[in-house]
Amino acid sequence: MRADTAPPRVLTVAGSDSGGGAGIQADLRTFALLGCHGSSAVTAVTAQNSVGVQGVFPVDPEAVGAQIRSVLSDIGADAVKTGMLFSAEIVRSVAQALGEHGVERLVVDPVMVAKGGAPLLREDAREALVRDLLPRALLVTPNLPEAEVLTGMAIRSEADRYRAVDRLLALGPRAVLLKGGHGQGAVVLDLYADRDGRQEAFRSPRVDTPHTHGTGCTLSSAIAAFLARGEDPVAAVRRARAFLHEAIRHAYPLGAGHGPTSPWHGSPLVARAGVLDDLWEAWEILEAENPVDLVPEVQSNLAQAVPAAADPEDVAAFPGRIVRCAGRVRRLEGPRFGASRHMAKILLASARWGSPFRAVMNVRYGPEVVEACRAAGLRVEGFSRADEPREVKSREGSTLEWGTLQVLERCGYAPDAIYDTGDLGKEPMVRIFGETAPDVARRVAAVARELTNAR
Secondary structure: OOOOOOOOEEEEEEEEEOOOOOHHHHHHHHHHHOOOEEEEEEEEEEEEEOOEEEEEEEOOHHHHHHHHHHHHHHOOOOEEEEOOOEOHHHHHHHHHHHHHOOOOOEEEOOOOEOOOOOEOEOHHHHHHHHHHHHHHOOEEOOOHHHHHHHHOOOOOOHHHHHHHHHHHHOOOOOEEEEOOOOOOOOEEEEEEEEOOOOEEEEEEEOOOOOOOEOHHHHHHHHHHHHHHOOOOHHHHHHHHHHHHHHHHHOOOOOOOOOOEOOHHHHOHHHHHHHHHHHHHHHHHHHHHHOOHHHOOOOOEOEEEEOOOOOOHHHEEEOOOOEEEEOOEEEEOOOOEEOOOHHHHHHHHHHHHHOOOOOEEEEEEOOHHHHHHHHHOOOOEEEEOHHHOOHHHHOOOOOHHHHHHHHHHHHHOOOOOEEEEOOEOOEOOEEEEEEOOHHHHHHHHHHHHHHHHHHO
């Protein structure tokens, strides 16, 4: 972006969090980290910290509307998100001001209760939210408790979630993201549906941490930022979820209660530097362990994607591949972004499905290698290139993307290793996945040791 070019613009209409973990503080931080200019309309001032909300002081509804009009009449906004609105009068003022300016990319986060349990949306405001704001929304992002209030139904099973999504769409928004973070289990399931009939199920591993203050604000503001950058709603949700996952993974303790997420770790600049660091660390593991017997005829490569990767330039690998030479694994160059479109296609397909794995390395195939993977504790699945549709075969480089998605959709989870048995002119291969490149390198080393032990 040139110095004289304005970045995408995003407006947040939300409450202030004096503790800095949620509300407009989290929103503006997220906008900046995703390369957007953030503006704000404050709906309420809260006195809160990590243990709870000690006071809510709503702003006069006329003042809220005036802030919105002031921003939109001059600076403008490529997307808008709403968070805490508190009262029916504020909801109506917000809806009127947004309607006057024809806002189309509107993300509504129906914030009802704080992390500590304090109410942030009065009961009289719920009807106004449904009547005046949801029909204007491009996307509404309720969590499970909020969805229960909005739909009037208990949500206990996965089937209940699909029914709830249908009821939420009937309230008027063009799309719904039902967040599953308040559910149970090792995997978080978020459901997306829109009025065009598209449905997507997004899965990610649950991060075991009490420090989740501001997760809803961070997610909705990240979605708004990606919408402002020109992404369609599904892509914006996918990239925002990956951004949030990294923020939760690196959440930090602050105060005596729920600490905040750390969105810096999901930002592109921080992430790109971290990816290259991870690949260098992974190379040191491979060099020390020397799994040379696992390098296939076409040679190996090791790649890692940034969180929210969208194209091959978001994936780094080793140019010229990782090769066998004089009984050792060798590299020709250091890692860089855009170095391997083949590896990038695998990781981008994996990311589209919602896999937690951002790194992969290809190794040679053989029944003994598959068994060594299982002996090393990896979950292994495979696909047959014979099942590949003709239209996929006709597109150069599409097989790995198709095969990865085929396995993920068939299994319903992300295996640690995926193999194929080859085809005419195509060498069979095993691809070992992990959350980071060092994770993959350690898995490859473990497989190599199991192979040696089995001889």
